[in-house]
Amino acid sequence: MKNTSVLGADVGATWVRVAISDSSGKVLAKDKEPIDISSSMGISTQIETIGKKLCRQTGCGIEDLSGIGIASAGPMNRKKGKLVSPSNIPLDEVPLADPLEKSFNTGVELINDGVSAVLAESKYGAGEGHDNLVYITISTGIGGGVIVDGNLLIGKNGNAAEVGHFTIDEAEKLKCGCGRRGHWEAFCSGSNIPGFVEMKLREIDLSDINSPLKADKKNDFRDFHPRDLFEYARAGDDLALELVEEIGRLNAIGFATVTEAYDPELITVGGGVALNNPELILEPMKEKIANHTQNEVPEIIITPLEEENVLYGAIARALTL
Template sequence: MNGEYVIGVDIGATWLRVGLSDVSGNILRKEKREIRTNHSYEVSEQIIEIVDYLFEETGLEIADLRGIGVASAGPMNVNKGELVNPTNIPLEVVPLSEPLGQRFGVDVELINDGASAVLAEQKFGEGQGYDNLVYITISTGIGGGAIVDGNLLYGKNGNAAEVGHFTIDQAGELTCGCGRPGHWEAYCSGSNIPGFVRMHLVALTAYEGDSQLVKLNGEELEEFEAKDLFDLARAGDELAEELVDELGRLNAIGFAAVTEAYDPALITVGGAVALHNPGMVLDPIRAKIHHYTQNEIPLIKITQLEEEVVLYGAIARALAI
């Protein structure tokens, strides 16, 4: 394929990120805008607007575009080039390859956001030089991507390494967003940590210690967020510390299952919950993972690509077109 430049797109729940890169992977210009989802084609229309803007701003020729990589949470139909009931956007179908391909006359490839992130780690991040690595995001949800023996895992529908839906609790006390009980994400993701805290407070019959958590009234508990738990633990609240530690134990079970499944040498970790609380999230995992896996423990690191890891992966996918 000819062309000097590629475009990478990260479709998130709130943000649409688009990057313009040269074919060596140097990102020349990026733009982040709040995503609009009033109708099916609005996402592609907005991507077109931003691509036009990036070429205009850089003074480069749009005729020199080689290809476009688009990363999003699934589910997606990679062959049709569209998202189908995606978890991040309130639309049934989001056509991407057809409208973008028609407008720019280039190939458009879709990729699951977890797969995109691990690709980014290998090309641009901590995973350079690694053939066996996994990326895990602990964010609103929990997701992942895996490269095994140098091969990026896709699976029959592009949904390999949906690690957030590993069952970590057979009793299934909490129910996942996917509707099934006991999944990792139902306990440890940003949107589910408040439910995890409420479950523990209900079970707590007589607490003798001094904790802000037990003083929360009904309304405060309704509004309680994952961030509040970490803030309390950071301030030395004993019960909050205990719950953060228990979350760490559950995360260690998830990381152990990942280690058994993919035998990675490196696991990089991103997502808002991990990026904002790196020590409180990773330290208990590192301390406890050996209780749950027999495999050699991988290196576990926070991603250096931060919030842009998926965008970098979309660019890496476009570079492979």
């Protein structure tokens, strides 16, 4: 039975997902728990506890594991196997590889969740057969993963495709979760669309406009959620549609920059903001992308993989160890 299984883990903003797969990548068992951010060792302890439980369930001994892949939002120090001031987790450092190597006595690799997602796309999704592939998530934040000429881009610290922190606005009007200004994520991610709408409504003369957004402005956007903007737009509100078009223009600059940098054949798009509003996110962006890139515009589609794509990428990575 030795070396017949791998363990994959996805450390997300809300959940820690863990799965055991066989040597073909077939998932034998999986489970998830709300993420434990009470201490720097909380997450590795969770992965160990869930992993050992899944081993017992599947009859797979710990000595049967040939490797462990862990995917997480960055930033990270890949060689040291730890997260460093992660944007989604209020801890300075989160060691992952060392404690799990000791617990399971096998190799552990930490990769960026965008890298993991593009790996899953290439193995199990729309990217099969593509040597030049990009995955972009538009979620709480914006992230990515890139394969060029069949090579998965990782980078010296594992942060090769932090596309959400591309600068798209030289006026630097909005501040990003990373603390810097003018980044793509600061305008178009789920956590920052409310701030973008608030800024635009300060710039526009609203006196002759009839829009539900005026009530949100009056309420200082206290209960405002990105889905409200997309719902108003779907209902035909002109002001909401104008703002969705402007988000599309900014997304076009982001996607164009990705296209210039990596020259992909295909970009697949995931993340809650895109998956819940595919037409309102993709169509305005696709109309404008050619204004911003000289490279041939690639095919751009919503990913067919669902929310577990990052977990499947972690398994695919573990299978290479």
